[in-house]
Amino acid sequence: MIKRLNRRFEKMQTLVKILSAAVLILCVATGFVYGKELPPVKIGAAGPFTGDLSKIGLDALNAIQMAVDEANAEGGIRGRKIEVVVGDDMGDPSKGVLVAEKFAMDRNVLGVVGPMNSATAAAALPAYDRAGLVIISQSATNPDLSERGYRVMHRICPRDDAQGPAAARFIVEEVKAKVIYVIDDKSTYGQGLADQVAAALERMGVKLERGQISSEDRDFSPILTRVKAAQPDLVYLGLSNPAQAAGLLKQAVGLGLSTKFMGGDCMKEKDQLVAGAGGAAEGMYITAIGKDIAEVPAAREFIEKFEGKYGAMSVFSGQSYEATKILIEALRAAAGDDPASLNRAKVLDAVHNIRDYNGILGFPISFNEKGDVLGASIYVYQVENDDFVEIKEYPAEV
Amino acid sequence: MHGIFAQLPQQLINGLTLGSVYALLALGYSIVYGILRMLNFAHGDIFMVGSLIGWAVLQLFINGGAVLASPSLVLLLMVCGAVVVTSLLGGAIERFAYRPVQEGSRLTTLISALGASIVLQNIAMLMTQGRAKAYQTELIIPHDWAISAFGATVSATRLIIFCVSIGLMLAMDYAINHTMLGKAMRATSQDREAAEYMGIRTQQVIMAAFIIGSGLAGIAGVMIGLYYTQVDFMIGFSAGMKAFTAAVLGGIGNVRGAMAGGLVLGLAESLGVLFLAPVYKDVIVFSVLIAVLILRPQGILGKPVEEKV
Secondary structure (H helix, E strand, O other): OHHHHHHHHHHHHHHHHHHHHHHHHHHHHHHHHHHHOOOOEEEEEEEOOOOOOHHHHHHHHHHHHHHHHHHHHOOOEOOEOEEEEEEEOOOOHHHHHHHHHHHHHOOOEEEEEOOOOHHHHHHHHHHHHHHOOEEEEOOOOOHHHHHOOOOOEEEOOOOHHHHHHHHHHHHHHHHOOOEEEEEEOOOHHHHHHHHHHHHHHHHOOOEEEEEEOOOOOOOOHHHHHHHHHHOOOEEEEEOOOHHHHHHHHHHHHHOOOOOEEEEOHHHOOHHHHHHOOOOOOOOOEEEEOOOOHHHOHHHHHHHHHHHHHHOOOOOOHHHHHHHHHHHHHHHHHHHOOOHHHOOHHHHHHHHHOOOOEOOOOOOOEOEOOOOOEOOOEEEEEEEEOOEEEEEEEEEOOO | OOOHHHHHHHHHHHHHHHHHHHHHHHHHHHHHHHHHOOOOOOHHHHHHHHHHHHHHHHHHHHHHOOOOOOHHHHHHHHHHHHHHHHHHHHHHHHHHHHHHHOOOOHHHHHHHHHHHHHHHHHHHHHHHOOOOEEOOHHHOOOOOOEEEEOOEEEEHHHHHHHHHHHHHHHHHHHHHHHOHHHHHHHHHHHOHHHHHHOOOOHHHHHHHHHHHHHHHHHHHHHHHHHHHOEEOOOHHHHHHHHHHHHHHHHOOOOHHHHHHHHHHHHHHHHHHOOOOOHHHHHHHHHHHHHHHHHHOOOOOOOOOOOOOO
8 A cells, every 4th residue: 555655656756847847848938938029918808797797798898809809900019919808897896806906916907998887896996096007997987986086097988977967857858757756776876877867856846756676686566566656757767787677667567557767878788678678668768878889980890890790789889899999099109119118107198198089989089187088978769669769969068 | 655555455466476486485495394304495596497497498489489379388388397397406406415414414414405506506607697587478478468456456477476376385285284195294204213114215205395395496486487577597595585584484394384474474575665665675574584583483383393394
C-alpha cells in the first residue's frame, strides 16, 4: 500500500515538473508577444444578462458586441484590439457592485457600457468612481444618479424627471383623464418614475391614488380589485419588468377592469409586453426615452445587420449600440497617436468632451456637466394592432 | 379607501381561488410530513416544474395550431403532462434524495430536500434562460367568459381552479379515510415499525406519498399558471413558503387541516388587503401564522400527538 502511494507520489512529482516547465515556457512566450503587441483594450458590459430582465439585457449585449466587432474590423484603437468583458448583474444592486469591482481590478478595462438598471447603477456608482472608470448607461433613468457628483457617470437616455412630467402632460392634455391610479414596484426605477409622474400630476391639480406591489409579485388581484373600486380613467404603471406588466394587464381583463393603461420606457418590449399580454395590451400608452430607431434613416444599416444576426431588436438595442460607439469614439480620441498611453483618466475626459456625436438615435449627442445627455426627446407610443405607434413627442426638459 | 364593502365580494373571490391552490399545495406537504415527519422543501419547486410543463404542453399545441380545435382537451393534457412529470420527479426525489439518508438524523433529510430544491430551481433557470413564460390562457378560456354579480367578477378560469382544487381535496380526503392505501398511510404515520409488523410495505407507502403529493403539486402548478398567466423558475419558493405556512396553520400532518389552512391563508391575504396596502400581503399572511401559533400551537385542526396523517 505504502509502496503504491510512493509510486503515485513520484508520478505526481514528474507531472508537476513538466507542468511548471510548460508554464515557464508559456510565460516567456507571451512575454515576447506582449513585447511586440499591446494588450487589447477592454470594454465592460454591465447589465442583467440572466434572470427576470435577461431578454432586455442579452439584446443589449448583442448590440454592444456588434459595435465592438465593427470597430475591430476597422482596426480597433490604432491597432489595439477591443474586447468586451461581460459583467452580469442580474438587475440586482448587490451583484452590480461586484461587477463594478471586477471591472475595476482589470487594468485593461477602460470604459463601461451600462449598468442598465437605475438600482444597480446607484449601488455600483461609488465603486466605479473609486476606480475612475467611466460608465455610459444606455437606460438608467433615475434622476438622482447624476446628482450625486460622481464624474464617471454618463448616460445617453433622458432622466425620469423629464419622462414623468411628459407622461403627466400627455395624461392631462391628450387622454384628458380625471382620476388616475399610479402603481409602482418599489424599485429605484419603478417607484422613482411613478413619483415623478405623481408629482407632475399633482402640480397640474389632478386627483390621484397610489398603490404598490413588489417586483416578485405574480398575483395582482388584490391591487387590481382596489383599482377597480377607485374607477380610474387611467392606470399608470411604474414597473421595471415588462413581463410583470403583461401579467397584470391580463389579470385586469380577468377581473373585468376596463380602463386605460400607461407605462414607462422599459415597457416598449414587443415580445414580453404585447405578445405576453395576449391582446390585453392593446391601446396602452408608453413613454419612450428614444425615438423608435426604425424611423431614423441613419439607423437602417444597423437594424438590418442586427436583425439579420440576432432576430428582432428589443427596446434598448439601439441605445446600447450607440453608447458603445460613443465609448469607442472617446477611446480613439483619448489614444491619439499613441495607443499605449491610454488610461482611465484620459478616457473619462474624452467621454466627457464628446460633442454632437451623430449616431443612430436621430439627434446629436453631447453630455452636460453632470453627464446627462443633451437634446433628447420623450416620445409617447400607443399599442395598436400588436405594434407600437408613435403619437406624440415632447422635448426632454427638466 | 374606496368602500370596503364594494371590494369585499371581489376580494372574497380572490381569496377563495388563491386559497384553494394554497390548500392543494399544502396537502402534498402535509401527506409527506404526516408519514415521515420530514419537511419536503422541494415541494414548491415540484409545483414550479408542474407549471412550466403545463406551459410547454400548451405551447406545443399552439405551435401545432391545434388549440382551438378542443380547448378543454388541451387543458386536460396540460394537467396530465404536469402530473406525469411531477409524480416521476417526486418518486425520483424520494429514491435519490430521501431514501439514502433516511437512517440519518432528521436534519440530514431536511438538508437533502433543500439541496433537491436548489437543483430543480437551477435546472429550470437554465432551461428557461431565466425568463418568464406567459400562459396564453385566452386561447383556452376566453377572457370574457365571466359572471358578474355584487360587483365581483368571477372568470371561468377561477371557477375551474376552484372546482378542480376542491374536487381533488375531497377525493384525497376520501382516499385517505376509505381506501387500503389510505389505511396503510395512516398506519405508517402512526407507527412505522408496528405497521411493518402488520405486513405493510412502508417503503412503498412512503414512495406513494411522495408520488401523490408531487402529482397534486403538479396540478396546482398548472392551476396557478392559469391564474397568474405568467410563470417562471422563481415561483416555487414563495408558493412553497405559503403552502408550508398553510400546512402549519391547519396543523401539519393533518390533511383536512392543510385544506382549511390553505383557504384561511388565501382569505387572510385577500381580505387583509382591504385594510392594508397590497404590498403588505405577505406580512398579513405571516402575522396570521404567528397569531395562530401563539394561541393554538398545534394548528387549527391539529390534535397534539395522536391520529396524524
